[in-house]
Amino acid sequence: AQSVTQLGSHVSVSEGALVLLRCNYSSSVPPYLFWYVQYPNQGLQLLLKYTTGATLVKGINGFEAEFKKSETSFHLTKPSAHMSDAAEYFCAVSPSGGYNKLIFGAGTRLAVHP
């Protein structure tokens, strides 16, 4: 069975500081990995995804994530936080190939303060 663990339900950073949101997964087959972002009162928007190939994935708004198979991790980073990055972030996993049943983590709420 697949599962996703996001470490830290709330993360607070200063504007301009590094953003690091942690995600670990368990999967019995090679996974597809996703990060979604949810801005206040909005639906989820795809930030980036890993399927195959290069393990460092770049997404929108300056975010990137690195798939580390040995650590079963897919942490999300951004070098310099902006106030507009304040949102809730969800990591999700699905089995590669076949149909896409997404398993979501519990989410991490990112606060950015001046």
Place this chain on the structure above:
Amino acid sequence: DADVTQTPRNRITKTGKRIMLECSQTKGHDRMYWYRQDPGLGLRLIYYSFDVKDINKGEISDGYSVSRQAQAKFSLSLESAIPNQTALYFCATSDPGQHQETQYFGPGTRLLVL
């Protein structure tokens, strides 16, 4: 115009009432999903449909039913609403032939059951 729309956006109902949440999409995707979001639990899958004739239960289908009226429409019903069904509900779509089945989400319906 949004590709995935949900109506209503907000709903207050009373225990025991039957209500329907509707989802429409213009993306031309065959696959559609209903999730609920609860604080600290992330998103959990209620039902999913691969096409008009194929409907499947997700991990938390008890107390819910769905109808896939057309490729573009997927409705979620609460047969007899109860307070613990108070949540944020999301519809999503995906296409198995594109983008490694990235799911695209609607804006959500916020439901309060009194």
